[in-house]
Amino acid sequence: MTxxxxxxxxxxxxxxxxxxxxxxxxxxRIPAIQDRYGISDALLPVFLAAVPILAGVGSVTTxxxxxxxxxxxxxxxxxxxxxxxxxxxxxxxxxVEVAIALGAFGLAVGALDASMxxxxxxxxxxxxxxxMLGFHAAYSLGGIVGASLAWAGAHWHLSxxxxxxxxxxxxxxxTFVGSxxxxxxxxxxxxxxGEGGPVVFKLLLPLCLVMTFAYIGDSTVSNWSAKYLxxxxxxxxxxxxxxxxxxxxxxxxxxxxxxxxxxxxxxxAVVRLGAVVAALGFAVVAVxxxxxxxxxxxxxxxxxxxxxxxxxxxxxxRLFPGASDTAIARLNIFNYVGFLIGSPLVxxxxxxxxxxxxxxxxxxxxxxTLGYARSFAPEPNxxxxxxxxxxxxxxxxxxxxx
Numbered sequence: 001m002t003x004x005x006x007x008x009x010x011x012x013x014x015x016x017x018x019x020x021x022x023x024x025x026x027x028x029r030i031p032a033i034q035d036r037y038g039i040s041d042a043l044l045p046v047f048l049a050a051v052p053i054l055a056g057v058g059s060v061t062t063x064x065x066x067x068x069x070x071x072x073x074x075x076x077x078x079x080x081x082x083x084x085x086x087x088x089x090x091x092x093x094x095x096v097e098v099a100i101a102l103g104a105f106g107l108a109v110g111a112l113d114a115s116m117x118x119x120x121x122x123x124x125x126x127x128x129x130x131x132m133l134g135f136h137a138a139y140s141l142g143g144i145v146g147a148s149l150a151w152a153g154a155h156w157h158l159s160x161x162x163x164x165x166x167x168x169x170x171x172x173x174x175t176f177v178g179s180x181x182x183x184x185x186x187x188x189x190x191x192x193x194g195e196g197g198p199v200v201f202k203l204l205l206p207l208c209l210v211m212t213f214a215y216i217g218d219s220t221v222s223n224w225s226a227k228y229l230x231x232x233x234x235x236x237x238x239x240x241x242x243x244x245x246x247x248x249x250x251x252x253x254x255x256x257x258x259x260x261x262x263x264x265x266x267x268x269a270v271v272r273l274g275a276v277v278a279a280l281g282f283a284v285v286a287v288x289x290x291x292x293x294x295x296x297x298x299x300x301x302x303x304x305x306x307x308x309x310x311x312x313x314x315x316x317x318r319l320f321p322g323a324s325d326t327a328i329a330r331l332n333i334f335n336y337v338g339f340l341i342g343s344p345l346v347x348x349x350x351x352x353x354x355x356x357x358x359x360x361x362x363x364x365x366x367x368x369t370l371g372y373a374r375s376f377a378p379e380p381n382x383x384x385x386x387x388x389x390x391x392x393x394x395x396x397x398x399x400x401x402x
Contacts, residue, residue, distance in 0.1 A: 008119075009123060011178040011182055012116065015182075016116060016142065017138040018079065019109075019142065020140060020141065020146060021167065021171070023146065024145075024146025025167060026105070028151070029163070033160065037095050052336035052340050053336070054103055054106030055113065059111070059113065059329050060329065061107075062110065062115060071118045074115045075179065079176075081104060081108035083168045083172050085104040085108060086164050087161070087164055088104065089101045089105065117313045118329070119182060119183070119184070120135045121313055121317035124314060125317065130259045130314070132313060133306075136309065137256045140255055144252065147245070199320050199323050201330070203319060203320075204327055204331065208330075208334045210271075213368060214369075215335055215338025216338045217362045219341075223347075224343070229243055229294055233291045246298055250299050254303045255310065261273075266378075267376040267378070268374065272370055273307075274308050275304065275366050275373075278300070278303075278308075278366045279363045280304070281302075282297065282360065282366065285298065313332075314376075346359070346362070
């Protein structure tokens with residue numbers, strides 16, 4: 001294992017951390033953004049839906065850009081755009097200004113999410129063992145830090161700009177300096193020369209469905225946990241804020257140890273266990289007699305769902321080893337599809353039926369993952385032992401060509 005790989009892993013983990021913090025700072029201050037710009041309740045869903053839609057466009061664009069631009073270079077420049085767009089959200093005064101800032105944020109986030117996971121999969125291939133969950137653990141840690149800073153800003157009645165500016169001043173130079181140690185899988189022409197054939201969507205589809213189901217579950221927790229605990233389980237308003245924090249912490253813990261589980265038991269077993277634990281969590285939430293049992297369910301959800309998304313990206317890289325960038329960019333779109341479907345789906349079912357019953361729908365969708373678990377297996381007999389091997393030829397150069 002070379003110092004180049006270790007520095008590349010650390011710098012990419014910091015990029016994941018920074019993105020987790022940035023995204024949390026945005027989504028946890030949505031009420032403040034709505035108040036600042038006078039966005040009506042009827043118009044707010046349009047703004048919220050536009051961000052993931054534009055992120056999907058950014059992910060599709062990234063698929064084509066990485067054929068001409070090194071992935072590390074694309075990540076290096078998309079992350080500052082995300083941070084500057086966050087500042088734009090906090091600095092504007094008029095509705096058109098926040099619309100432009102959120103539009104830029106969505107497009108840049110799509111490129112950022114795709115390029116981060118492209119580099120992560122490439123680096124995991126170079127390591128020859130599972131490290132993807134560690135990158136997403138850094139994202140979860142960033143989310144906890146960002147949500148905590150957002151809480152502090154709300155508690156002290158700080159303006160959005162005052163809340164966002166210190167974070168941007170720290171993360172902008174730090175991520176840019178750290179980007180010099182990103183490890184690319186070769187220049188674009190080298191990656192094209194190594195292509196093993198086009199990405200066949202029929203083969204990628206099971207992973208796309210798993211990604212969608214996982215994010216339906218995730219968006220259910222992020223959008224409905226507080227309302228569910230307060231309105232259905234009768235908790236106090238203060239206690240209703242706890243489930244999402246518990247979910248984030250258990251997500252971090254599960255991802256922090258998840259790579260060891262993959263190395264010991266394999267990706268298929270870990271994904272299956274994650275799906276079962278997540279489904280159990282939804283079941284507990286649906287039948288919970290009170291708030292504390294409900295929080296136990298959300299705890300299980302964090303432990304179960306946390307392993308699925310990182311392993312889905314890793315599986316796409318294994319499935320199309322010569323075209324992993326393309327596969328990951330296309331797979332990343334279904335991250336946003338799940339986010340767009342999840343919250344409206346649960347809300348509509350809750351209004352038409354009841355919220356306990358609505359929780360059973362993401363439970364069933366997560367269980368469907370069990371039927372696709374074999375898609376997470378390494379290539380059969382590729383090395384004779386079912387494990388990946390380092391590909392040092394791919395990592396001789398950093399993203400800046402040094």
